[in-house]
Each structure stands twice: as structure tokens, then as C-alpha cells.
Amino acid sequence: MSSPSMYSSRVAQFWWQSLLLFETGKGYTEKEVSKLSDRSDPIVGAANPLTPQTPDFRERVQESYGKQTALALLGAHLAKVEPGEVEIHLPFRADLTQQHGFLHAGIVTTVVDSACGYAAFSLMPADASVLSVEFKMNLLAPAKGEWFLARGKVVKPGRTITVCAGEVFAMGDHEPKLVATMSATMITLQDRPGISPG
Template identity: 30%
Template sequence: MNRSEIQRLFTTAPFVQHVGMRLLEAGEGWCESEIEIQAHHQQQDSFIHAGVQATMADHTAGSAAATLIRPGQYVLTVEFKINLLRPAQGQRLRCKAEVLKPGKTLSIVESSLFTDKLVSKATVTLAILEK
């Protein structure tokens, strides 16, 4: 899948647009994204909400997996686990997702989220489906 198709995954997903996530870069088996943190991304103690981190980890992982699929296929998350390693604070949240195990029917992707340091890690399993 080419970069313009990966970009489309970010610009046509309404919730991703609502959150303010944007594609930074992508290549074969990886993807990077970013969110500029606003007040609505925070929880009651001013940390970046776990839901924002989970959304970013999931969508960026799906985009990384999508770099390896054939035309006529798409990916869909079937499971993910996120570890929140420390309270996330900062002006930007960045995510780098890398495919650990590509497959014909399932791909396993790891997402790492950073502010000024690593704040969370997720493992995402994605089904590879035919349109």
C-alpha cells in the first residue's frame, strides 16, 4: 500500500480526525503518527487519557499492518492490549507502530507511544480481510 493510501486511512476515519491524529510517516511494516495535545485529550488529573493513547496505538498499528497488504485487502483489529507505563504529559503524543509478525490472515503489531519519554506500549492483532 502506498503512502497516499495510508494517508487516506487517517483523513477518512471520522474518529481519528475528531481526535486530531495525523500521519507523520510510513514505510513497509511501520507507521508513525502524532497528536498535538489539547485540553479535551486529558483526563481529570491533566494526564493524557488512556482512551486517546489506546486509539492512537490501535489506528497507527492498523496503518502499519496496511503497508504490507495486497490491493483488495483491508485490516481490522481483533484484539489489543495496552500497558500504560507512566502518566503521560506533554504537548505532543507520538506513536511508532511496527509489524512484528506479518501473516496471511493475522498480523501482530507493536505500538510505542511517547511524549518526552516512553509512556505506553500496545500489542495489536489485526485480521487481514478481503474487500
């Protein structure tokens, strides 16, 4: 595989990009600005300390993912695990569709729910389990493609509650197309009878 970097940065910036273009800063007080301008610590460092609590977070995610029989049934695979970020790929199959031949919205949900759940799990302590509390999907376009890229990222980690954002792209013989977004709340469980770590 040669030079995926251009490709991947394109995908990465695809829909979040508009959210970064912020040029004018109208309406801030001088006081606000001066307060901020003499600091050296990066905001993102303070706000997003997406630091794994275990050195083997990738193995823990991989092991737990291996127990998700539903993902195996669908033919999905775990493609990337970083602290607070997980990617799952799903090839299109004709037996995964709704009535018009598009990937069923529930199947889209299944892969991105797992991506979000493991993004959260990658930051949890060794004895923790992760469960979805709730999620919301916006289906932006029919899920037509050769394969699908589901990405989950932690927006706000927490001891009990972790909030994630997910996105699903249709990939193939066309521009990568954002077909769905998810916002999800995950919970960290510890010492819960009947639920082993994972």
C-alpha cells in the same frame, strides 16, 4: 528543519535499546554457533521480509487514514509511513484528558491502534481491509506532554493475521518519555460484505 537525525535516532532507540544489549551468549553449543557462523544471508532479511505488496502503499494508507474521522476529531496527523511502520503525532489538547489532566488512556490507545493498524495495512494486498482483532496496552507513566508520538510496527506479518507492536512517547520540554506500549493482532479481510478496502 535542521538535522533531525540525531534526535530521531535517540527516540528510535529509546526503549528498545536495552533489548539490544546482549553481549555474552552464554549457553550456546558449539554446534549451534558453527551452524550460524558460515551463513551469509542476514537473519533479519529472512525473518522480516516487510515488503509491501503494492507500490502505492503510502497513498493507500493516507487515503484510508483520511476516512478516520475520530483521528481528525482528536487533531492527530499521519507523520510517517514506511513498509510495516507508521507514525502518528497528536498535539496535547485540554479536551482530551482524564480526571488528572493527563491524556486519557483511551485517547492514547486510539492513536497507537491506528498506527499499528496502518503498519499492518501497509503490507496488505490492494483489495484488503484491516481490522483490529485485539490489543493490549501497558500504561507506563502518566501521559503528560506537549505532544505525543505513536508508532506502530509489524512484528510478524501474515496472510490472515499480522502482529504489531506499538509505543507512545510523550514529547515536549523534557526527555522523550515512553508512556505506553501496545501489542496488537490485526486481521486482513477480503471480499467482506459491507467493508470496502481500506
